[in-house]
Amino acid sequence: MTAFDEERLARLIRALPPAPAAWVRAAQELPLAKAELDEIVARAEADADFRARLVADLETALAAEGYERDPAVIELLKVRLKSK
Amino acid sequence: MAQTLSDSQLVARCRSGDQQAWAELVDRFSRYVYAIAVQAFRLPESDAEDVFQEVFARAYQHLDKLRDDAAVRPWLAQLTRRLCIDRLRAASRERPAPEEELELAGSEETLTMLEDALTVHEALAAAPEHCREILDRFFARDESYRTIGDALELPAGTIASRISRCLVRMRELLEGRSQPDSPSSPR
Numbered sequence: 679m680t681a682f683d684e685e686r687l688a689r690l691i692r693a694l695p696p697a698p699a700a701w702v703r704a705a706q707e708l709p710l711a712k713a714e715l716d717e718i719v720a721r722a723e724a725d726a727d728f729r730a731r732l733v734a735d736l737e738t739a740l741a742a743e744g745y746e747r748d749p750a751v752i753e754l755l756k757v758r759l760k761s762k
Numbered sequence: 763m764a765q766t767l768s769d770s771q772l773v774a775r776c777r778s779g780d781q782q783a784w785a786e787l788v789d790r791f792s793r794y795v796y797a798i799a800v801q802a803f804r805l806p807e808s809d810a811e812d813v814f815q816e817v818f819a820r821a822y823q824h825l826d827k828l829r830d831d832a833a834v835r836p837w838l839a840q841l842t843r844r845l846c847i848d849r850l851r852a853a854s855r856e857r858p859a860p861e862e863e864l865e866l867a868g869s870e871e872t873l874t875m876l877e878d879a880l881t882v883h884e885a886l887a888a889a890p891e892h893c894r895e896i897l898d899r900f901f902a903r904d905e906s907y908r909t910i911g912d913a914l915e916l917p918a919g920t921i922a923s924r925i926s927r928c929l930v931r932m933r934e935l936l937e938g939r940s941q942p943d944s945p946s947s948p949r
Binding site: 682683684687688690691692693694695696697698701702704705706708709710749750753754756757758 | 779781784785788789792793794795796797801811814815816818819820822823875876878879880882883886897898901902903904926929930932933936
């Protein structure tokens with residue numbers, strides 16, 4: 679990092695405002711989502727039809743099966759389904 | 763939040779399943795990931811949110827693949843950049859843009875500035891609490907003197923001078939000319 683004066687410091691502090699609190703909370707809850715996620719992935723591995731519906735439209739497929747719309751689960755599931 | 767664990771210590775704790783450590787990791791890097799998406803790549807808010815969540819979901823899923831725990835910061839930055847470019851590429855399929863334009867998105871100048879900004883925020887996290895709070899509220903959260911005064915129970919007239927003194931203190935801390943205060947240090 680190059681030298682800085684107080685004006686530059688102020689500019690750099692200003693450059694990182696907080697991310698929206700709800701986004702941060704959802705990302706922090708990823709570990710809590712893991713149990714539900716593992717259950718969904720296990721079902722998808724055992725049931726090709728369910729997996730196809732998840733891949734086609736993840737949120738609709740989860741809602742149809744009675745899962746709550748948890749952003750943390752959805753994001754993790756996207757990653758898991760892509761990596762399979 | 764005061765920063766007590768190094769990045770590599772934090773990653774090691776996350777890998778061992780410590781949920782509190784994961785929450786701290788997200789907290790530590792959330793502003794950086796957010797800023798790369800909205801400032802460097804100028805993604806609309808909804809795309810930025812998707813990228814933000816995917817960055818942390820991938821990080822959580824693949825943390826064990828990180829070869830050097832201390833390198834979590836560049837790893838997250840690279841992941842964010844890649845996902846932002848993917849997002850822009852997907853958008854350009856609907857509204858075609860030249861490939862070079864996509865590669866140029868996320869100007870190096872802005873990305874370098876954000877790296878410096880994260881370094882300053884890390885120093886801020888180690889700064890005395892009275893400085894950390896007031897500088898973050900005024901500059902990063904864009905709060906007025908009045909709001910800060912109410913929250914910190916300070917007369918509005920003293921806020922400007924305290925901000926100024928804290929910036930000097932930050933500069934000294936970053937240049938290694940001063941140590942962080944103990945909680946009992948005079949203010």
